Amino acid sequence: MTISPPSSFLVLCAASLFAVLLLSPAEAAPPVANASIIKPTQSFANYVKGLWPLAEERGVSRKTFDAAFKGVTFDPRIVAHTHTQAEFVKPIWQYLSSAVSASRIERGHAKAESQHAWLEKARDDFGVDDSVIMGIWGMETEFGAFEGSDNVIRALASLAYVHYRGDYFRDELISALSILEEGDIKPREMVGSWAGAMGQTQFMPSSFREFAVDFDGGGRRDIWSNPADAIGSTANYLAKHGWTPGLPWGFEVLLPDGFELSSKDSSAFVPFGEFAKRNVKRADGDALPAKGDAQLLIPAGLKGPIFLITSNFKTIKSYNNSTSYALGVALLGDAIMDRPGLRATWPIRDHFLSLAQVKDLQTNLRKRGYDVGEIDGQVGEMLGAAVRAYQEKKGEAPDGYPSLALLREVNGPH
Numbered sequence: 001m002t003i004s005p006p007s008s009f010l011v012l013c014a015a016s017l018f019a020v021l022l023l024s025p026a027e028a029a030p031p032v033a034n035a036s037i038i039k040p041t042q043s044f045a046n047y048v049k050g051l052w053p054l055a056e057e058r059g060v061s062r063k064t065f066d067a068a069f070k071g072v073t074f075d076p077r078i079v080a081h082t083h084t085q086a087e088f089v090k091p092i093w094q095y096l097s098s099a100v101s102a103s104r105i106e107r108g109h110a111k112a113e114s115q116h117a118w119l120e121k122a123r124d125d126f127g128v129d130d131s132v133i134m135g136i137w138g139m140e141t142e143f144g145a146f147e148g149s150d151n152v153i154r155a156l157a158s159l160a161y162v163h164y165r166g167d168y169f170r171d172e173l174i175s176a177l178s179i180l181e182e183g184d185i186k187p188r189e190m191v192g193s194w195a196g197a198m199g200q201t202q203f204m205p206s207s208f209r210e211f212a213v214d215f216d217g218g219g220r221r222d223i224w225s226n227p228a229d230a231i232g233s234t235a236n237y238l239a240k241h242g243w244t245p246g247l248p249w250g251f252e253v254l255l256p257d258g259f260e261l262s263s264k265d266s267s268a269f270v271p272f273g274e275f276a277k278r279n280v281k282r283a284d285g286d287a288l289p290a291k292g293d294a295q296l297l298i299p300a301g302l303k304g305p306i307f308l309i310t311s312n313f314k315t316i317k318s319y320n321n322s323t324s325y326a327l328g329v330a331l332l333g334d335a336i337m338d339r340p341g342l343r344a345t346w347p348i349r350d351h352f353l354s355l356a357q358v359k360d361l362q363t364n365l366r367k368r369g370y371d372v373g374e375i376d377g378q379v380g381e382m383l384g385a386a387v388r389a390y391q392e393k394k395g396e397a398p399d400g401y402p403s404l405a406l407l408r409e410v411n412g413p414h
Contacts, residue, residue: 037082038163044074047161051170055177064181068153078150078158081194089355089379092299092324093346099328100335104138108336111143111227118215118228122235127245132312133234135333136201136319144200144227148193152176152205156196172196175205184212184220191224199223200230203237211237241318242311247292249316249330250309252283252342255302263388263398269293275308283343299323301401305344323381351404358383361402364410365390 040047048069055065112119112134119130141147156176159169176196180187192198196205200223203212212221215232223230255261256279272288282288283305294308307327316326335341353361355377362372365386373382379402387406388398394409 036163036166037079040161040163044157044161048072048157051173054170055174058174058178060174060177060181065177068177068180068187069157070187072151072154072157074161075154075158078155078194079162079164082159082164089353089358089377091346091348091350091352092327093304093348095324096328096331096346099139099324100332104142104332105335107143108134108138108332111137112336115227115231118231121215122231125232126235126239126243128235128238128243129249129312129333131333131337131339132238132249132316132329133231133333134336135329135331136234136316137230138332138336139325139329140202141200144230147191147200147202147224148197149191150194151188152190152192152196152198153187155192155194156205159195169196172205175209179205179208184208184222185224189224199233200227201234203233207237208233211240237319238315241315243315244292244310244312247310247312248289249312249326250294250297250307251286252305252344253296253308254281254283254343255306256280261296261302261397261399263385263392263400265296266298266388266398266400267295267385269295269311272308280308284340297323297327298399298401299327300347300350301399301403302397303347303350305342305346353379353402353404353407357404357407358402361387361407361410368410368414 042050052062052065056062112130119133122128122133123130137143153173153176156169156173159165160167160173163170173196176190179185180190190198193202197203198205198208203223208221208223212223212229212233213236214221214229216226216228218226218229221229221233223233253275259278259280271293272290275294276288280288288308292310294310297307297309297313299305299307313326313330316329317323319329320326331342358379359375359377362375362377362383365372365383366375368390370386370389371382372386373380383402384400387402388400390410391398391400391406
């Protein structure tokens with residue numbers, strides 16, 4: 001999920017340590033440079049006591065409240081995680097090499113086979129492609145192997161105590177108490193990441209309350225140890241966030257020689273037929289779909305793989321608002337389902353911009369009048385749109401790729 005609104009947040013999960021800066025609905029916030037931590041003016045014990053009226057207002061019983069906080073103390077190790085800053089941005093090809101590894105694909109094959117019935121039921125009940133569920137499951141926790149081991153109540157209370165990200169973690173803590181009140185899990189069994197993300201597909205407590213389902217009819221929503229509930233809950237989340245049944249997330253394409261690329265090709269959805277008229281071909285040789293809309297995704301310039309993506313790709317990004325993450329989910333899921341791999345190769349010899357260089361690019365594009373959003377060193381949609389607008393104005397192919405050559409050009413005289 002995205003940093004704001006509160007249903008979304010930056011993530012760093014146990015199974016995705018290589019993905020330094022991601023965004024997700026289920027997981028919670030790794031460090032952000034401008035995130036504030038307020039020095040508490042009261043003891044941790046008094047802070048917890050002060051939460052009782054809010055918890056009671058939300059329907060939490062005194063018995064549940066006391067049981068949840070029994071033996072819970074402030075954990076400075078949790079807060080220390082918020083100070084760790086990423087020093088570089090990993091190239092998408094390095095990220096995907098880890099995300100879509102041979103070992104992960106192999107484990108995914110085995111899991112897809114063992115959970116075939118629940119994946120089929122999720123597809124029937126929610127219309128969500130099982131490959132995407134498998135991709136998320138693998139990306140988030142290695143199919144349940146790495147869910148995190150922190151006490152969620154202690155982790156959330158520690159972050160709430162120092163007001164990290166304002167009231168976000170306090171509200172997530174109250175949601176966690178509500179889950180305990182509803183009886184889905186016991187306090188000591190409620191474990192997750194340092195920032196409170198829980199279960200095999202890493203839901204924050206508020207997301208759990210809204211989207212988790214008792215998929216196997218076992219009497220409780222158990223996303224920690226029950227793959228069926230994790231699968232059904234993930235499918236429900238995606239369905240509620242706009243998944244269109246029968247529509248692919250996208251696929252790799254080949255652009256014809258002389259293709260006249262426009263910035264609109266990567267910013268507006270148009271019918272597949274419009275791309276067919278321009279002689280855009282699927283890399284796997286299949287025909288473009290007869291129905292549905294798509295737009296181009298050019299994550300590494302015209303020298304790398306190029307994709308047509310649909311609104312379902314955007315739905316994957318609602319789970320974690322990162323293009324690299326969404327591509328990881330999509331390509332991992334495709335590989336698990338034995339769909340063709342990429343035909344084009346990544347431009348691995350390119351100099352990928354560092355965090356500082358991306359900030360430099362953002363700063364200088366802003367000086368030239370382009371809206372790049374926050375100067376954060378991250379290559380997101382706003383920077384891509386700004387780069388495409390700059391390229392188009394210069395008469396260059398607007399692929400949105402922040403290369404070293406582009407940085408030098410933008411940093412030059414106006």
